[in-house]
Amino acid sequence: MSESPDEPRTTVLHDVHESAGATLVDFAGWLMPLRYGSETAEHKAVREAAGLFDLSHMGEIRVSGPQAAAVMDHAFVGFLSKVKIGRARYTMLTGTDGGVLDDLIVYRLGEDEYLAVANAANADVVASVLAERAEGFDARVEDESSQYSLIAIQGPRAAEILAPLTDADLGEIRYYAGYEHTVAGVPVLLARTGYTGEDGFEIFVKPAEHATDIWSALMEQGADRGLVPAGLSARDTLRLEAGMPLYGQELSPELTPYDAGLGRLVKLEKDEFVGRHALEEASRNTRPRRLIGLASRGRRPLRKDQQVLRDGEPVGTLTSGAPSPTLGRPIAMAYVDSELDTATGVFTVDVRGRGEAVDVVELPFYQRDT
Numbered sequence: 001m002s003e004s005p006d007e008p009r010t011t012v013l014h015d016v017h018e019s020a021g022a023t024l025v026d027f028a029g030w031l032m033p034l035r036y037g038s039e040t041a042e043h044k045a046v047r048e049a050a051g052l053f054d055l056s057h058m059g060e061i062r063v064s065g066p067q068a069a070a071v072m073d074h075a076f077v078g079f080l081s082k083v084k085i086g087r088a089r090y091t092m093l094t095g096t097d098g099g100v101l102d103d104l105i106v107y108r109l110g111e112d113e114y115l116a117v118a119n120a121a122n123a124d125v126v127a128s129v130l131a132e133r134a135e136g137f138d139a140r141v142e143d144e145s146s147q148y149s150l151i152a153i154q155g156p157r158a159a160e161i162l163a164p165l166t167d168a169d170l171g172e173i174r175y176y177a178g179y180e181h182t183v184a185g186v187p188v189l190l191a192r193t194g195y196t197g198e199d200g201f202e203i204f205v206k207p208a209e210h211a212t213d214i215w216s217a218l219m220e221q222g223a224d225r226g227l228v229p230a231g232l233s234a235r236d237t238l239r240l241e242a243g244m245p246l247y248g249q250e251l252s253p254e255l256t257p258y259d260a261g262l263g264r265l266v267k268l269e270k271d272e273f274v275g276r277h278a279l280e281e282a283s284r285n286t287r288p289r290r291l292i293g294l295a296s297r298g299r300r301p302l303r304k305d306q307q308v309l310r311d312g313e314p315v316g317t318l319t320s321g322a323p324s325p326t327l328g329r330p331i332a333m334a335y336v337d338s339e340l341d342t343a344t345g346v347f348t349v350d351v352r353g354r355g356e357a358v359d360v361v362e363l364p365f366y367q368r369d370t
Helices: 014-019 039-048 068-075 120-133 158-165 208-221 232-241 276-284
Strands: 023-027 030-035 050-054 059-064 088-094 100-110 113-118 140-143 149-154 178-183 186-191 200-205 227-229 289-296 307-310 313-324 329-337 347-351 354-361
Touching: 014 208, 030 039, 030 232, 039 050, 039 227, 039 232, 050 208, 059 068, 059 120, 068 113, 068 120, 088 120, 100 120, 100 186, 113 120, 120 140, 149 158, 149 208, 158 200, 158 208, 178 200, 178 208, 186 208, 200 208, 208 227, 232 313, 232 329, 289 313, 289 347
Parallel strands: 050 227
Antiparallel strands: 023 030, 050 149, 059 113, 059 140, 088 100, 100 113, 149 200, 178 186, 186 200, 289 329, 289 354, 307 313, 307 347, 313 329, 347 354
């Protein structure tokens, strides 16, 4: 992987992406595939068959030692000491003021061992904050991001494609669970997690160099089952349809989990954790804003930072927006005043000075049949 401070880093799969004709862009300091051809086709493949994603830009931070569970309870808003071995938990790292520093998935690998998977843009911050919060505990914090590749196979045919290549009984791996198995003969952490709204698996490969063999084996196995490589564009529209927040858009240091409607992640029954006082205060107060879904009646794209208007008056701001291949029209998420009555009035979005008519709809926009 490239380590030049002046250029974006590249993943182990960089040459594979170039050979596949990917359009590569700088994302959080990494040169990543935006699309391989048609982002709409990649999106639809994940909804109808399967897509393969390189997520090696994500960060992996290991916390281990006799007091690892205590560190996790102290550092995060969740009750991670209660997570069973082999299971995972979606949680948040907040500042002392309750603002979200990152949202991430934490895997419990053993009694005294956890793996925190951070967003690419926040990996260094998460590693640094965890190391600071582990001081005084009998535990180690190790940033292992450079040692891992991460591949995700997502879609209704993901299990069918993966099954012949792994020693795992995929029917026994529950959602938000991860266990040590092999894929294409390579030892991996195999997790049933994802960011698309579909069933699927994330494959943590260490050492990172083995990712090429796993990618090739999956592409070959899925060649006649509709599997395609998919880039960041498809991943974004998939997560948006599924109503999943994106850090830097629906989540930020200026917002608490309660602002984002994710107060359920905060376990105030814990005796103490960083940000607890501020979050307890936030839990007692009326949320100043809430997140809503919007679906356009027209075709003009809805984009981040556009204003939401009701009867011509500004009432909120879009956090994410894109055309929805599944719904066939543009969709968006927006923060509006928590007291706003969304059942009355005419809602529009200011698209370059012209109001685009939208409907307020329930989130998520898309939910797979289970």
